[in-house]
Amino acid sequence: MASAQLLLVLHDMSNDAHLPNEPDPILAGFRKSIDNIDAALIHILAERFRITQAVGEYKAKATLPPADPDREQRQIDRLRALSEDANLDPEFSEKFLRFIIDEVIRHHEKAREDRRG
């Protein structure tokens, strides 16, 4: 009976307790998923900026205005609706799109400066 209790204690320790410097296997599993997701985000963002770069070049060639406030508002409304379906805070999705659009504008300004030399 005493040895059975000892075994139970050892079993519990292997599942729930870790030495301070030992990696926690449950946390490590979560982090692996986060790392995979972050790699996907980086590659999708890279593709998005490739397209907005092409849009910038096309707008300059076709003498279309660089900004389009109506389009931006439609994008925001659409992403807020998508976010609600995905249980993501719509405020965050709007902040996120602004963050990305600010970077796109920065790229366009830099491209214009580069063209001017």
Next chain:
Amino acid sequence: MASAQLLLVLHDMSNDAHLPNEPDPILAGFRKSIDNIDAALIHILAERFRITQAVGEYKAKATLPPADPDREQRQIDRLRALSEDANLDPEFSEKFLRFIIDEVIRHHEKAREDRRG
């Protein structure tokens, strides 16, 4: 000959010129790609926050510290390297990760407040 020239002019107009309120088909194609990419980003971000929410709950249960500066630095270094391969500005990818981590911290703080009532 006159009618052939007229046809050519009409053809050019349909490809390159648009009435001010008529949608530009090339721009519309780019925007469709951007909208698809943005929907993908929103859904991937929703999944990332689902995981970080589970991490927050697990850390609270396992009495692990909420922040881990070493982990954050490894994430930044890794995303900067991935960005270079994807032709994305590494400065932007670091700024992007900080933007996401700030939101995760905001979620964790809100969850802590909710638990306290």
